[in-house]
Amino acid sequence: MGAGAGAIQTFPFDPRASVSGVGIQIGPMGEGGPTWQSRAVPERVHRVDFHVVMLFTGGPVTHMIDFADHEARAGDVLWIRPGQVHRFRPAHAYRGTALTMQPGFLPRAIVEATGLYRYDLPPLLHPDPAQLAGLRHCLEQLEREYVDTATLPSHLHTAVLRHTLTAFLYRLAHLAAGSAGRRAVEGADSAFERFREAVERDFARNHSVSAYADALGYSRRTLVRAVRAATGETPKGFIDKRVVLEAKRLLAHTDLPVGRVGATLGFPDAANFSKFFHQRTGLTPALFRAGMG
Structure with missing residues (x-):
């Protein structure tokens, strides 16, 4: 079924493994590759608390992300x-x-402008030759700046890395938006960004749109307008979608009883959790879990 335990292991970003302790790491995949990968059992599901971007020079490789297999070449x-x-x-x-990339390495304005948390965009991207050349150029420049710790003081080295990384992310974000048939990523509405952050932090205990609006200091109408503009969904739909995703993760990749999964996600009553899950997926939690076996 999955991890066979009560939690999905999360690997944190380790700045000690970075050159000069900065908030990024860049290098070849495979032997001697990313430190979190070498610690993770390859066939075991896990999370990381940072961004990972892999540019492939070989393949194919099939990589599972949240129940979908992506074949990268x-x-x-x-x-x-x-x-x-x-x-x-x-x-x-x-x-x-x-x-x-460690969350927090880039300022909020750049995070919003480059859509770093646009979970609605596809994870697998197929750049055309010109786009690929631009991405490679930026990534190669970033790697050169990353390892060059001799020509600049540490604070300038970090600043140059941030600027070079930002250039790469603008190209990447434009590619991701185009791959999804969306308009280019623009600066997100701050109301939506604050709502998204609050939901990510509190979805396991707060499912109320009004409670989020009150906590953030917005009217319900303002929140509806901001969330719909950013995602096409209502705030309630956005919250429920996040809860369902986490429920699926726990049902598929842990051995927690269904009642415990519901309690973990803010449903003290197992029957209410089962009803919620069934209404939004067409399956009971038990049937969904059985189908993942």
């Missing part, structure tokens, strides 16, 4: 965002460059 880009449940195949199958 040479020239493809795979973008895994914080908290997504995913699983590596054997490490030796991965060839290319991996970039990891």
Whole structure:
């Protein structure tokens, strides 16, 4: 069924493994590749609390992200965002460059402008030759700046890394938006960004749109308008979608009893959780779990 335990293991970003302790890591995949990958059992699902971008020079590699298998080939880009449940195949199958980014390394304005938390965008990207050349150029420049700790003081080294990373992320975000048939990523409405952050923090105990609006200091109408503009959904639909995703993760990848899963997600009564899950997925929690076996 999955991890066979009561929780899905999360690997944190380790700044001690970075050059000069900065908030990114960049280097080749495969042997001697990313530190979190070498610690994770390849076939075991896990999360990371940072961004991972992999630019492939070989393949194919099938990588699972939140119940979907993505087959990456040479020239493809795979973008895994914080908290997504995913699983590596054997490490030796991965060839290319991996970039990891610690949340908080970039200022909020850049995070919003580059859509770093646009979970609605596809993780697997297929750049055309011109887009791929631009991404490679930016990534190669970023790697050169990353390892060059001799020519600048540490504070300027970090500043240059932030600027170079931002250029890469603008290209990546534009590609992701185009791949989804959306308009180019623009600066997100701050009301939606604050709501998204609050939901991510509190979805397991707060399912009320009014409670979020009150806590954030917005009217319900303002919140509805901001969330609909950013996602096409209502705030309630956004909250419920996040709760359902976490329920699926826990049902598929842990051995927690259904009642415990519901309690973990803010449903003290198991029957209410089962009703909620069935209304939004068409399956009972038990049937969903059985189908993942």
